[in-house]
Amino acid sequence: MKNILSQLALDGLKKRLDENNQLLVQKWEGLVYPTKFTFNSPATLEMIEEFLRDTQWHLPTDYKNFLLIHNGAWLFEGVRYGGGYELLSLDEIKNSHLDYMPKHWYPISVSNGDYIFIDSNRAKEGKVDYLVRFNHDDDIIPENGSSMKMNFETWLERLIIAQGTEFWTW
Template sequence: MSKIKINLEALKKRLDSKGLLEVQQEEGYVEKMKVAFNSPATGKELQKLPFTLPEDYEEFLRLHNGGLIFTHPEYGGGFELFTVDEILEHRAIPGYDYPDNWFPIAYGYDGCYLIVTDKMVGNGYLYVMDTGYDFEDNMFIGMTFEDWLEKIIIAQGTKFWEWGFIIP
């Protein structure tokens, strides 16, 4: 079984009947968060994307064409994983001229976009772009989608890429 399927199945098993998961975040804050996934993307939908998808991200879309993870049921937040159509809509927003090989695949945390590219750099292809759409200040996070998904699940929805710890 693939890493994507293993992590998604383990996450879904922990959800209550309302799709909620109790999580502990920074400063001991404990709250129930919503997790919901859409139905699979069709082959026809996937063909709309004008670039070759990384295999792991394509697998996710074939399982779930987007969804919500670690979203507060009343106040929002968390991450919205885009559908194929939403990827294309966000890519086409006037005034936000993404580099040719950049596609926003998720949105969350006060304007943070998760960006997929069509090129591997080291161990990954994902970038995080904060509010303001400044392509100069983007953050390459050096991982694949399956690694990001696993880590955001383990980190209970927090922005683990900003923790800034140093491993000696």
């Protein structure tokens, strides 16, 4: 069963996009600018099973359901200035996990050098606060990770509501 929150948030976002997959967003201090969105085609169950066999990581249900809708995406990419949130595809996740990263954490999003990881051990235990964030200035070691205290579905919905603003730093 698909998580309704993710699907509703994505559907609502897509309804607001223009014919070029762009959206005018308002940020702090009245800044208004166009952002664009790119959605990859869905992952198949076979792709997900191969990923799990190859990596031995655990996929939380809400994140797996997102992959079955879009195997990666670019969200809130600034038309003029870049940035935004790259949600990595299964292949990009495997290729982005480097030897110095904790073995049980895998990156799912990159934004201006900041990473968001899934802690596979916490997800396997059924914990809902499995997202970990790293600032681009920090070494990617467990003691520098900042728990986001939420799951992917909550993060995605809030990111859409906050129009691409890093709400977790408020």
